[in-house]
Amino acid sequence: MFAHNPVMVEKVLSCLSIKSNDIIVDCTLGEGGHSSHFLRNVKDGYILGIEQDSVILKKAIQRFREFHQKFIPVRDNFSNLKSIIQDNIGKKVDKIFFDLGISMFHIKESKRGFSFSREEPLDMRLDQSKSLSGMDVVNRFDKKKLAEIIWAYGEEKFSNRIAGLIVQEREKNRITTSTRLADIIRRAIPRKHWPKNIHPATKTFQAIRIFVNDEIEILEKALRDGIECLKPGGRICVISFHSLEDRIVKSVFRDLTKGCTCPPDFPVCVCGGKKIIKILTKKPLFPDEVEINTNPASRSARLRCANKLEVNFLDKVSPDMRVIA
Numbered sequence: 001m002f003a004h005n006p007v008m009v010e011k012v013l014s015c016l017s018i019k020s021n022d023i024i025v026d027c028t029l030g031e032g033g034h035s036s037h038f039l040r041n042v043k044d045g046y047i048l049g050i051e052q053d054s055v056i057l058k059k060a061i062q063r064f065r066e067f068h069q070k071f072i073p074v075r076d077n078f079s080n081l082k083s084i085i086q087d088n089i090g091k092k093v094d095k096i097f098f099d100l101g102i103s104m105f106h107i108k109e110s111k112r113g114f115s116f117s118r119e120e121p122l123d124m125r126l127d128q129s130k131s132l133s134g135m136d137v138v139n140r141f142d143k144k145k146l147a148e149i150i151w152a153y154g155e156e157k158f159s160n161r162i163a164g165l166i167v168q169e170r171e172k173n174r175i176t177t178s179t180r181l182a183d184i185i186r187r188a189i190p191r192k193h194w195p196k197n198i199h200p201a202t203k204t205f206q207a208i209r210i211f212v213n214d215e216i217e218i219l220e221k222a223l224r225d226g227i228e229c230l231k232p233g234g235r236i237c238v239i240s241f242h243s244l245e246d247r248i249v250k251s252v253f254r255d256l257t258k259g260c261t262c263p264p265d266f267p268v269c270v271c272g273g274k275k276i277i278k279i280l281t282k283k284p285l286f287p288d289e290v291e292i293n294t295n296p297a298s299r300s301a302r303l304r305c306a307n308k309l310e311v312n313f314l315d316k317v318s319p320d321m322r323v324i325a
C-alpha cells in the first residue's frame, strides 16, 4: 500500500528515546513511515508532520485519519520550521526528526521524472506550486551553469561533457523526458568510466533534483532553527543520503558543541559562545546488512543524533557574576 519503507527505524527510535508525552516534529513526513512508529510510542503527546508535497501529504493524512488528535499535518517547507512550530505548537518541542531527500513514492508513483528508468515528464519538483522544473533547468540554463550544478550537487566529474551534450541535444529538440535526459548523460560519459553499481545518470539526476528543490541551501538554517526550537534535553535526529547533506549536518552539530571560543588566557568569556548540544553519534550510524538487502534504497543512509543541553546555571547569570561563581 505504501511505496516507502522507513529507513533505520529501530535506530531512529532508540536515538530519539521517545517518551509517552513527547511533542515530536517530523520535518519530512512523506507517507508517514517513521511517524507511524512515533505515533505508536506517543500516548499523551503528539506529532507535527511537515511535508512540502501536497500529493504525498494527502496519503499520510489518510494513513493517520484515526490519530487526528495526535497528528497535525502541515503542508509547508521545513525552511520555515521556526514559524511552523510557532504557529502550530507555540512552545518548544521534545524531538525533531529529518529524513532528507525524496520518497520511494516520488520515484515509483509520482510520474515527475525522478527516475532515469521511467519515461516521464522531466518535472522533479517536490512542491508543485514552485515554478522552476527540471525541464526548465536542462533547456534554459547555459552550459556553464549546467556544469556548475552537476558538479556542485552531483560531484560528477564529467559535468562539463554532460552539460555540453545537453546543450547540443536540446538544439535538435527540447529535452522533456527523464529517459531522454538519461540517454544523453549515458552518452556523455565514456563507457570505461561508467560507475559499477549505479546508473551513469544517477549523479546528474541527483544534482538537478537538488537544485530544483533547493535542498542544500536551506538545510543549515533548518537544522539550527530546529535545535533552537528544542526544549533543553530534547533530541534531534537526521538521516541523510549523500555526503553533501551529511557534511552540513556534521558541521552544524560540531559548531553547536563548541561553546566558548575565547583564547585560553582570557580571564572571562567575551564571545558569549555556549555549548548548545551534545553529539550522541560520534560516528554516523548506517543501516545493517539485513536492512540493505531487504531495502536497497537504504544503502546510502546515515544517521546523526544530538541532545540539546540542559540550561546551565552559569548561563543564567551575568558574565560578571560568572567570575564570582
Ligand SMILES: C[S@@+](CC[C@H](N)C(=O)[O-])C[C@H]1O[C@@H](n2cnc3c(N)ncnc32)[C@H](O)[C@@H]1O
Pocket (backbone or CB within 6 Å): 004, 005, 006, 007, 027, 028, 029, 030, 031, 032, 033, 034, 035, 050, 051, 052, 053, 056, 076, 077, 078, 079, 099, 100, 101, 102, 103, 126, 218
Ligand atoms: C525520505 S522521504 C521521508 C520518508 C518518511 N520518513 C517515511 O518513512 O515515509 C522525504 C520527504 O520529505 C519531503 N521533503 C523534502 N524536502 C522537504 C522540505 N524542504 N520541506 C518539507 N518536506 C520536504 C519530501 O517530499 C519527501 O516526501
